Amino acid sequence: MKQEVSIHKEVLSPEELQFLMDKDRKETRTFYRAVRVFMAVCFIIPFIVAWMRAMDGDENPFELGAYFMGVTFLLCFTGLCAWLAYRRSLQKVKADIRQMSKTVERTRITRKQYMPQNHTYYFYLDSPNKLSIEVSENDYHLLNDGDELNIEYSTHAKLYFGYF
Numbered sequence: 834m835k836q837e838v839s840i841h842k843e844v845l846s847p848e849e850l851q852f853l854m855d856k857d858r859k860e861t862r863t864f865y866r867a868v869r870v871f872m873a874v875c876f877i878i879p880f881i882v883a884w885m886r887a888m889d890g891d892e893n894p895f896e897l898g899a900y901f902m903g904v905t906f907l908l909c910f911t912g913l914c915a916w917l918a919y920r921r922s923l924q925k926v927k928a929d930i931r932q933m934s935k936t937v938e939r940t941r942i943t944r945k946q947y948m949p950q951n952h953t954y955y956f957y958l959d960s961p962n963k964l965s966i967e968v969s970e971n972d973y974h975l976l977n978d979g980d981e982l983n984i985e986y987s988t989h990a991k992l993y994f995g996y997f
Contacts, residue, residue, distance in 0.1 A: 879903030
């Protein structure tokens with residue numbers, strides 16, 4: 834049975850804001866490290882291609898025009914990929930930090946699942962944003978299929994904070 838989605842926004846708690854800021858700092862560092870590596874590769878690959886042409890006996894394998902055309906193409910491609918990656922993840926986290934708000938969504942439990950391999954308990958939800966959540970053993974036994982609970986997540990990046 835599908836329910837109407839009940840969503841409202843609240844102000845982030847200091848712990849949630851710190852979590853987002855730590856995630857932003859870590860992902861920004863990783864993002865720029867990856868961009869630096871890919872930028873170096875953009876200059877190395879055309880040079881390797883020139884060496885391969887030299888080994889094949891090409892008369893002028895180290896032609897500057899071909900080298901810079903290859904570098905330009907790879908830089909544009911890498912720049913486009915970096916921009917898409919930034920828009921998809923980092924920009925959303927930064928927007929959540931800037932707005933300092935989270936989304937609270939009321940949802941129903943559709944199924945309960947116990948995982949004996951690692952002794953964890955899960956609720957499957959009737960939510961468009963979160964399929965399942967790990968819950969405490971006490972909540973697993975206290976709540977049943979069809980019961981409502983609230984989940985909290987960042988508005989733009991959809992990073993899960995918890996339930997109540």
